[in-house]
Amino acid sequence: MSPLDEPARVARLATLLDSDRDEWSTTLDNGALARLVAGVSARDDCAVISLPGVDLVVGSDYVRGAGFSMYEQGQMSFYDIGYYLVVANLSDVAAMGSRPTGVLVVIRYPQDLPDDAFDDVMRGADEAARRYGTRIIGGDSGTADQLYVSGTALGLSEPGTALMRSGARPGDHLFVSGETGIAEAARRYFEHVAAGGARLTADVEHTLGESWRRPRAEVDLGLQLAGSGVVTSCQDTSDGLKATVEQIAEASGVGFDVDAGNVRVSPLVDQVARVTGRSAEDLVFGGSVDFRLLFTVDGSTTTVADVQARFTDVMHLGSATVGGETRLVRHDGSTSPIPGVAWRHV
């Protein structure tokens, strides 16, 4: 049997660690109770542990992967890798609607990595943590056969307010916090240039590169969503838009109709699609690591206009349906599966 691909393996994990055995709590001598609210079987962006007066969220992300293709193309420095590592981890906290409360970074490096390079990774990580109002609080460093960077981010929520993937109900409105596809467009563009392809302007190249050098975690929006009381599910788009829609659908037991006419395509994505001969739609929906928030809003109490008035710049994508099907609905009423690859294979 060939090894399972990534989503299948993650699904398997939940079975292996047996969701029915997932209930767990412990009490300290002073009576403080810790209770696991969402563990592996929840398959959410972060685990959630209920503590006295607060919920702790915690997630780990390894980032060596597509990002490093940008490093190989000369588009990211060691500093940028450190920055990216922390944003990738904080994005999971943002997706829970939690307040960042510390980041741990694991940096293992080949023995010949210059001190400056190591320092740069750490400085970039430090800047990103501070940018989001938190700190690098620990981790692990040491040698390894290759550069390996991984992290863990902590966040705090008021009890019961952490945003899960599983709360969407039929009739809920589906939103994404901004345009997607830019990170993947950047990666494809610089590979195209490295292969001798035609170039776009220096301004466009700079903006594409910045999507990896200075990605953004939607921490403020996440906090607003959690505080709004009307958001029923949320997840970041670090696996790409298609995968994220499908994962919320699965976790919530709903389908989604995404209205193709609502999907705003960034001019950057359009230009890259044209010059590289790719489909803009594949970039927008595929495995682009844009760290946007995909979320649903209670359709029984809230209108699309309410949401757009309250959270500026969010993009209305469609709505949750009965059953598990996720579809792209085109202008003429025809439907298709959501385009793009469902997962980032790197």
Add this chain to the structure above:
Amino acid sequence: MSPLDEPARVARLATLLDSDRDEWSTTLDNGALARLVAGVSARDDCAVISLPGVDLVVGSDYVRGAGFSMYEQGQMSFYDIGYYLVVANLSDVAAMGSRPTGVLVVIRYPQDLPDDAFDDVMRGADEAARRYGTRIIGGDSGTADQLYVSGTALGLSEPGTALMRSGARPGDHLFVSGETGIAEAARRYFEHVAAGGARLTADVEHTLGESWRRPRAEVDLGLQLAGSGVVTSCQDTSDGLKATVEQIAEASGVGFDVDAGNVRVSPLVDQVARVTGRSAEDLVFGGSVDFRLLFTVDGSTTTVADVQARFTDVMHLGSATVGGETRLVRHDGSTSPIPGVAWRHV
């Protein structure tokens, strides 16, 4: 300039991330305050964050290293690697005297890793977490160029009771929770056998192998130490006994006189030293990853006999002195630096 070795790089980290800027806190809308008590500059086994009614400790450990030499010698399975990963991470929680409250595991694997091998790593991790009364609550998995395993462990302490490295005072008694050197003896022994060296009995081989397959985190002892009110510092010996003594000395601003006559040498270590032509002392003090707890007890209120009555099987090593020197004091009164390498270079 040649790259800094590991201890120098860790020291540099504390400077890079500037200890003076390390004060950090955040308040949720419901008034809950989170305050960083020990961050990177504390250079402790875990970071400590004060939360309402509890202190959260959290640390990350990457374990690909010496342990994998045991895998290559056929002494560890994938299951054992998962088990080891979790124990290594929980040992840091034990060293803080905290109650394990969840483990996250990052397992990145080459694309051709069989499903069974992946499952085995996870099952081993799961068993170890349950063995210590906690759960695998999350992490990250996916492909990479090689197998990388890393983890993060959480723990909870009653406020102000987490055991730090920095509290030892001159006159305090120095203890270690058991014999050291066994893990390193195991590694050296199986390398020696692989190179065609003479073998010990099957029973001895089994016990040596078990030190890697089923290592123990001293969680119960850590909780007892934290609850005793007389322990002034604590650290696990995952960097080896010499390094651990030196690190507590540095963090606390004291020296240590270790009485050579007090150091119990495991018969396993003796046998391996003999058959491999190594120094037993180097194995005992060097970079052996035994996950023991090294700790100091307030010498002004507590006698060595008190400690030995209270915590059975702990080994009295010596006492804290004024100034930063760490020495081995021999029977004839002569002194030397503590033998062994100060850090695990793998």
